[in-house]
Amino acid sequence: MDSKASYWDRLTGSRVTRRRALQMAGVAGASAGAIAVVGCSSGSSSNKTPSASGSPAAGATAAKPVPGGTLHGTVSLVLGMDPMKASTFLTHALASYSYSRLMRFKTQLGELSQDQWYVAEPEVAAKVENPDPLTYVFTLRPDVKFHNVPPVNGRKVGAKDVVYSFERYRSVSPNKGNLAFVDSVTASADDTQVTFKLKEPFGLFLNRIASFQDLWIMPREFIEQSEDAANKSMLGSGPFLFDKYEPNVVMAWKKNPDYFEKDAAGNALPYLDAVNLAIITDQNQVLSQFAAGALDTISLPPKLVESFKGQNASAVIDQSPRNIMSMMIFEPASYTSAKPPFNDERVRQGISRAIDRDGLLGLVSKAGGVWPNMPINGGFGKSWWLDPKGSDIGAAGANYQYSVAEAKKLFAAAGVTEINVPMHFSSTVYTTIVPYYDIVRQALPAMLKDAGVTVKEVPEEYGTYIGTTFLGKFDGCAFSLESVFSDIAAYWQNMFNAPDQGGGRNHSSVADQTLRDNIKKMVQSQSVDDIKKQNFELQKYVSSKMYYVPVITPVEYGARTPKLQGVVNSTGPTTYALGTESSLHLNFKA
Amino acid sequence: MRQYIFRRLVLAVPTLIGVSILIFSLLHVLPGDLVQQLAGDNQVTPEFRAKTEHDLGIDGPKFPLSVSGSAPFVQIHKDNQYTHWLKGVMTLDFGLSLRDRTPIAHRLRDTLPVTMEMALLALIISLLIAVPVGIISAMRQDTIIDYVARSISIGFLAVPTFWLGTMIIVYSSLWFSAATPVPQQYAQIWDDPYANLKYLLFPFGGFVPVGPSVLLGVSLSGTVMRLMRTQMLEVLRQDYVRTAWAKGLRERTVVINHCVKNALIPVVTVVGLQVPILVGGSVIVESIYAVPGMGQWFFQSIGFRDYTAVQAIAFISALAVVASNLIVDVTYAYLDPRIRYG
Numbered sequence: 001m002d003s004k005a006s007y008w009d010r011l012t013g014s015r016v017t018r019r020r021a022l023q024m025a026g027v028a029g030a031s032a033g034a035i036a037v038v039g040c041s042s043g044s045s046s047n048k049t050p051s052a053s054g055s056p057a058a059g060a061t062a063a064k065p066v067p068g069g070t071l072h073g074t075v076s077l078v079l080g081m082d083p084m085k086a087s088t089f090l091t092h093a094l095a096s097y098s099y100s101r102l103m104r105f106k107t108q109l110g111e112l113s114q115d116q117w118y119v120a121e122p123e124v125a126a127k128v129e130n131p132d133p134l135t136y137v138f139t140l141r142p143d144v145k146f147h148n149v150p151p152v153n154g155r156k157v158g159a160k161d162v163v164y165s166f167e168r169y170r171s172v173s174p175n176k177g178n179l180a181f182v183d184s185v186t187a188s189a190d191d192t193q194v195t196f197k198l199k200e201p202f203g204l205f206l207n208r209i210a211s212f213q214d215l216w217i218m219p220r221e222f223i224e225q226s227e228d229a230a231n232k233s234m235l236g237s238g239p240f241l242f243d244k245y246e247p248n249v250v251m252a253w254k255k256n257p258d259y260f261e262k263d264a265a266g267n268a269l270p271y272l273d274a275v276n277l278a279i280i281t282d283q284n285q286v287l288s289q290f291a292a293g294a295l296d297t298i299s300l301p302p303k304l305v306e307s308f309k310g311q312n313a314s315a316v317i318d319q320s321p322r323n324i325m326s327m328m329i330f331e332p333a334s335y336t337s338a339k340p341p342f343n344d345e346r347v348r349q350g351i352s353r354a355i356d357r358d359g360l361l362g363l364v365s366k367a368g369g370v371w372p373n374m375p376i377n378g379g380f381g382k383s384w385w386l387d388p389k390g391s392d393i394g395a396a397g398a399n400y401q402y403s404v405a406e407a408k409k410l411f412a413a414a415g416v417t418e419i420n421v422p423m424h425f426s427s428t429v430y431t432t433i434v435p436y437y438d439i440v441r442q443a444l445p446a447m448l449k450d451a452g453v454t455v456k457e458v459p460e461e462y463g464t465y466i467g468t469t470f471l472g473k474f475d476g477c478a479f480s481l482e483s484v485f486s487d488i489a490a491y492w493q494n495m496f497n498a499p500d501q502g503g504g505r506n507h508s509s510v511a512d513q514t515l516r517d518n519i520k521k522m523v524q525s526q527s528v529d530d531i532k533k534q535n536f537e538l539q540k541y542v543s544s545k546m547y548y549v550p551v552i553t554p555v556e557y558g559a560r561t562p563k564l565q566g567v568v569n570s571t572g573p574t575t576y577a578l579g580t581e582s583s584l585h586l587n588f589k590a
Numbered sequence: 591m592r593q594y595i596f597r598r599l600v601l602a603v604p605t606l607i608g609v610s611i612l613i614f615s616l617l618h619v620l621p622g623d624l625v626q627q628l629a630g631d632n633q634v635t636p637e638f639r640a641k642t643e644h645d646l647g648i649d650g651p652k653f654p655l656s657v658s659g660s661a662p663f664v665q666i667h668k669d670n671q672y673t674h675w676l677k678g679v680m681t682l683d684f685g686l687s688l689r690d691r692t693p694i695a696h697r698l699r700d701t702l703p704v705t706m707e708m709a710l711l712a713l714i715i716s717l718l719i720a721v722p723v724g725i726i727s728a729m730r731q732d733t734i735i736d737y738v739a740r741s742i743s744i745g746f747l748a749v750p751t752f753w754l755g756t757m758i759i760v761y762s763s764l765w766f767s768a769a770t771p772v773p774q775q776y777a778q779i780w781d782d783p784y785a786n787l788k789y790l791l792f793p794f795g796g797f798v799p800v801g802p803s804v805l806l807g808v809s810l811s812g813t814v815m816r817l818m819r820t821q822m823l824e825v826l827r828q829d830y831v832r833t834a835w836a837k838g839l840r841e842r843t844v845v846i847n848h849c850v851k852n853a854l855i856p857v858v859t860v861v862g863l864q865v866p867i868l869v870g871g872s873v874i875v876e877s878i879y880a881v882p883g884m885g886q887w888f889f890q891s892i893g894f895r896d897y898t899a900v901q902a903i904a905f906i907s908a909l910a911v912v913a914s915n916l917i918v919d920v921t922y923a924y925l926d927p928r929i930r931y932g
Contacts, residue, residue: 080689174634228691247700250771276774278880285879291763294769460891461893463627463893467627
């Protein structure tokens with residue numbers, strides 16, 4: 001070895017004792033801590049003030065639309081492409097890009113006022129006649145064509161296609177109970193009219209036909225190509241032509257150049273040239289892509305809104321009440337065999353009064369939200385949802401007011417000194433799709449504890465949850481979400497009727513015959529105004545019974561690039577019919 | 591050697607059959623019903639269940655044998671789901687996904703190379719980091735270099751991969767408004783090698799190595815580096831190494847020709863054991879970086895009770911582990927001439 005070793009050889013070759021190493025580590029650690037403290041304080045003082053953002057007031061008109069451009073969005077999962085065989089809203093939401101319905105929910109260029117939410121308007125139908133309560137005759141538009149793709153090659157959509165679609169729906173759809181009251185569907189000889197005959201009157205029939213879960217119009221020759229044709233591709237008469245689907249990569253569509261609809265100025269709809277949905281499951285990845293400009297629109301978890309505003313000052317943030325009901329449900333034995341404690345409505349009312357809904361809304365997001373009624377939540381708008389905080393609800397409104405003392409009084413009046421039960425919940429999927437679910441689920445036990453209710457949390461993986469607890473196979477109570485429907489009648493029937501009478505969501509086997517009779521009376525009324533009145537009365541009734549205890553309806557947020565305009569503010573139908581209600585009027589500013 | 595490899599391949603068959611029985615059994619005792627999942631929130635009517643089970647091919651007996659409490663106590667089912675599936679596997683026909691009815695083989699063709707490439711790159715990166723650093727650390731024992739290297743390796747071990755990946759994604763968008771490529775920008779290595787390597791190694795461009803393979807490789811390197819260092823220290827104290835020094839050989843010659851090969855033998859064992867860790871770790875990294883690989887698909891399939899997909903992926907993973915361990919054993923013979931397989 002060279003005796004005159006270089007400086008670096010001496011430095012790297014010299015032994016460092018353990019004491020010396022620890023000393024050096026301590027100095028390094030203290031320096032890093034000092035830098036962190038300085039960095040944080042200088043960082044916070046330089047945070048940008050969030051820009052003023054939010055949806056324009058209802059009724060405001062959009063800027064002049066500009067045709068062209070590709071919408072880059074994201075979806076977390078694609079669970080099959082056949083909207084008739086699928087049961088998930090994810091599939092139904094995507095179906096409206098390529099498929100049409102006889103009716104759809106109102107959409108327009110410009111904002112919708114609340115009383116325009118969930119209003120059915122014709123899509124493929126040109127007009128609807130209702131000669132008697134059991135008959136609806138739809139006259140089809142003559143200019144609606146299927147996509148110009150083999151094997152349909154752009155042929156006209158006729159009444160026979162509607163009949164075929166209905167027959168298929170009845171044969172394969174897990175949702176077919178939604179149209180079980182339809183007796184027959186027939187096509188006229190000239191193929192321009194389709195007649196629905198009902199077994200019993202149903203006042204919200206047009207809303208039911210507009211539902212994104214049910215009657216999509218599909219061509220026979222496409223479906224019959226192979227058993228899984230509709231699961232591998234999409235071919236309908238919707239505003240977008242299916243382009244490609246690569247699992248866990250992308251789902252994409254191109255504009256349908258032959259789409260029948262035009263805007264008021266005569267421009268062809270849709271305005272967009274293409275839609276490209278990247279399949280990304282990680283929320284951080286989604287936010288990162290948006291910040292980098294790779295995505296034009298994303299949904300935003302409430303908790304991230306403030307930090308998002310600080311980092312994306314130019315982004316526009318839209319908000320609207322979420323349309324997924326969160327609720328506490330009780331074991332079926334409470335109603336089927338009067339098992340205490342939840343068999344007593346005072347106990348259920350006490351549970352409701354022990355929940356600080358405003359506190360939960362504040363926990364979820366600064367913008368808060370509204371209190372849902374049972375079973376109608378704020379996402380339906382004030383035409384259908386009876387605000388528990390308002391005066392119209394009457395005495396039943398007291399059951400929503402937070403008061404631990406009153407909750408305890410109610411428990412005492414019911415002769416219940418201690419409540420100690422399991423609380424089941426879904427530990428996966430819900431937590432991804434509905435971010436507020438987990439926040440509320442974690443807060444509930446402490447809230448209930450204050451009122452003397454001890455719940456033991458029982459997490460269940462989604463597959464287990466949906467196969468057991470959601471179907472009523474549970475003990476104690478559960479914190480749950482409700483499926484989304486397009487009309488209020490579906491909620492009433494599903495949640496309170498018997499299973500063989502359409503009660504597919506009667507999680508707790510509630511069997512209130514008075515309630516069922518009134519629901520039947522309501523849905524058979526032919527006057528929408530009368531249905532609304534009866535709907536409010538029923539909400540008052542179940543608010544006193546508290547068969548299910550509704551929790552919160554927080555605000556839902558979406559973020560978009562400021563270039564994107566034409567966003568409709570209602571998140572009810574537009575969340576679940578992305579192609580038509582949501583995307584038909586989307587366009588990019590010049 | 592050929593005989594040994596052949597014997598190992600033959601012995602792998604009962605291992606894989608045992609793994610397949612275990613996977614199949616565990617899947618089918620999971621609570622949660624696939625038919626109910628397909629029905630979503632709707633009540634499952636008996637006719638819907640019967641039709642769906644028949645369409646999916648899950649309406650028959652599950653296993654070749656069933657045991658009951660009454661006579662006949664043991665029943666043999668020639669036509670059963672397990673045998674049907676196993677026959678398909680022999681011909682590389684893994685059936686259709688129960689969830690979306692797409693051929694599993696097609697999805698495997700698209701996703702398996704992605705995950706395997708990511709894992710292989712991760713392994714190479716971990717070795718490229720760990721072996722030289724372990725050697726230098728041992729050669730410069732108790733110097734600043736040694737302490738720094740050991741501290742870094744502990745850091746790599748202690749910091750969770752998913753946290754580090756999330757921080758990279760979050761801070762890149764926060765500070766630089768940069769994002770990793772989206773899944774449709776992924777290209778197979780034979781289609782566009784540059785885009786492919788960029789996606790897995792330098793997703794932000796500029797040869798900044800923060801990609802998913804780098805993340806996985808770095809997290810693995812801690813263990814290997816520590817082991818390499820320990821083995822090198824042991825080998826350096828051997829008499830033959832002292833003889834080599836005494837003969838006046840250069841440091842590089844002593845280390846590379848006399849020490850490294852012997853020190854690598856236990857390291858190779860550990861590297862082989864890291865293959866299952868890579869397969870498992872790929873689920874999280876693929877999700878964070880939006881890599882269209884097998885890991886994400888596996889995780890989703892378990893949640894949706896897509897039995898055929900889960901069985902296929904688990905089987906392929908087991909195959910990969912068996913193959914990697916065979917490669918490890920063969921590598922021993924190369925590293926140590928005393929080890930001979932007859």
